[in-house]
Amino acid sequence: MDKLNDTELLSTPEESSPGGFGWSYAMIKVDQEGPDEIGQIVEIVWGKDGTPDGFSKANLITTQEVEMAAKDIASQGGKLNTYFWDNGTFEHKTTWTGEYYVHDYDWKPNK
Numbered sequence: 001m002d003k004l005n006d007t008e009l010l011s012t013p014e015e016s017s018p019g020g021f022g023w024s025y026a027m028i029k030v031d032q033e034g035p036d037e038i039g040q041i042v043e044i045v046w047g048k049d050g051t052p053d054g055f056s057k058a059n060l061i062t063t064q065e066v067e068m069a070a071k072d073i074a075s076q077g078g079k080l081n082t083y084f085w086d087n088g089t090f091e092h093k094t095t096w097t098g099e100y101y102v103h104d105y106d107w108k109p110n111k
Helices: 063-074
Strands: 002-004 023-033 036-046 052-057 079-081 088-096 101-109
Touching: 023 063, 023 079, 023 088, 023 101, 036 079
Parallel strands: 002 079
Antiparallel strands: 023 036, 036 052, 088 101
16 A cells, blocks of 8 residues: 555545544554555544544444445545654554454554
8 A cells, every 4th residue: 555644644624534523534554564564444533733633443343334434544545544653653462362363553652
């Protein structure tokens, strides 16, 4: 996937979020493995100036939520949002549940 940096973000919270509530689903870059970028589906909270204020891992339960996420992510033009990658550090944690692995990416902003 191509990159979407902080100068190419979706223009405003109203245009990028369902109902203009200041949030939207997005695929953000959380890791790099060789030439491959690793993305994660998240809910981004948008500030009044149109830049991200924060995010949380998306928990898609209903088909309506999956459809909303697909629409928001498609509006990124097939690019990963790199705002958090460029402005902080992700720590990858892997946990074995006894049946499968759970991958989490904790983010810490740059100081």
